Amino acid sequence: MEMIETEISFSGYLKRYGHLKFIELSDPPLTKRPRYSPSVIPPLPDQNPIFTLKLSPIILKNNKRKRFTPKSSSSRSVEEITKQVFDGVVRKSSSWIKSEFLGRGSYGSVYLATSKKAKTKTTMAIKSAEISRASSLMDEERILTRLSSPFIVRCYGHEIAREETLFGGERTNYNLILEYCSGKSLFDLVNDNLGGLSEKDVKLLARDILYGLDYIHRANIIHCDIKPENIFLTPVENRIRPSGYVAKIGDFGLALEKGSSEYEKASGHRRGTTRYMSPELIRHGIVDYAVDTWAFGCTVLEMLTGQQVWGEHSDLGSVDWDILIGQSCYLPCIPDWLSEEAQHFLSRCLKRDPASRWRIGALLNHPFLQCGSIIVY
Missing domain, CATH: 1.10.510.10 (Transferase(Phosphotransferase) domain 1)
Structure with missing residues (x-):
């Protein structure tokens, strides 16, 4: 430049x-x-x-697969959450409380969610799909984790968790954790x-x-x-x-x-x-x-x-x-x-x-x- x-x-x-x-x-x-x-x-x-x-x-910085590191105190709690939650295992239950349904697409559903573990109630957007239908969410995470820009919605990783359905059953969901733009x-x-x-x-x-x-x-x-x-x-x-x-x-x-x-x-x-x-x-x-x-x-x-x-x-x-x-x-x-x-x-x-x-x-x-x-x- x-x-x-x-x-x-x-x-x-x-x-x-x-x-x-x-x-x-x-x-x-x-x-x-x-x-x-x-x-x-x-x-x-x-x-x-x-x-x-x-x-x-x-x-100019090289952004090769470098994730965005939040700086504010509230963002640090997000960083702590990512360390606690995204360890690659299937959880018995989600680490997030889905509080509001935001929409639905071909990939699955989007919810407003708060962390069960954070001391401060951190709010995120959760894109959720049954694991067998989550290829689009996996592709999205693969792209987003390479990006770090104030003009791109941030991605904080994913979790795989067993969650109850509306009819009392249970299924394994892939939850993509994203910045919530209110x-x-x-x-x-x-x-x-x-x-x-x-x-x-x-x-x-x-x-x-x-x-x-x-x-x-x-x-x-x-x-x-x-x-x-x-x-x-x-x-x-x-x-x-x-x-x-x-x-x-x-x-x-x-x-x-x-x-x-x-x-x-x-x-x-x-x-x-x-x-x-x-x-x-x-x-x-x-x-x-x-x-x-x-x-x-x-x-x-x-x-x-x-x-x-x-x-x-x-x-x-x-x-x-x-x-x-x-x-x-x-x-x-x-x-x-x-x-x-x-x-x-x-x-x-x-x-x-x-x-x-x-x-x-x-x-x-x-x-x-x-x-x-x-x-x-």
Whole structure:
């Protein structure tokens, strides 16, 4: 990474983790937006400003299979828990009390849980599945334990425990222990704001997601299922961020490490959620970093409009989806009431040709993301 004293390119990823700093940048007042409607994207003036951010000198660290080590007192209790619980044995009962059902997916169920052993009631999210059906959770843990970023949901390991069923029986469950993001998901936030989020809030959340994508792509990992449901929100003070949240990427059950045997086996096969799949993924099963960029663009579009991407085609069957996304010349509709910078930003993410899609570093340098409050780790 090229460094000029304490100034670095905004596209250079911040691989130093410590305390938060907040840098307030000016943001022009937003005008009231008209109703959602199709548009032709106007050209952006020919300019390519270099946006830099003053930081203290950065120390690049090698993150090979190095787990995140929490520093706060409450996090130290989590570290103690991981030493006590995850010893590779099948427990007679779980070390966690599942207090609230949070959701269900193809992998199993998610619960809010607290530790039975910790002196302080540490809260975690538990992804749970019967051991015979837990391959997706095992894959997710294998990926997540390699990662340590403030923009990625943290994983604290797993336990295998015998647990009672609702009908009085017993089964052996694989429990994946994850950071609990109490702000819920980006999907929930968008649903609560059906007219769309403000551009100021979208800029902040989009930048968080890009930081996370940049980090995992540098680790040769492709997420393969970026969408609002898989972006989780951690609350921060409202005086720092109007939206009150920092975004973190989660749900790595479909993620692939480029060059791995799993990646080679997945070549030619689709992965992810159809509505957010890129044209090359649907048509040819091509899995590369650009599929995450396309899905990210769809996610940002939903944040800005409050409307589901391809919402005007919600009644299509699977074959019709193949034709619409994989074979036609159509693109998701970008409304003309968005700012020119927002429209241009989305158009760089949603190129049908993956080679023409902007890379994550270039998107981080885009003028659309240059205003707002930046979180420095």
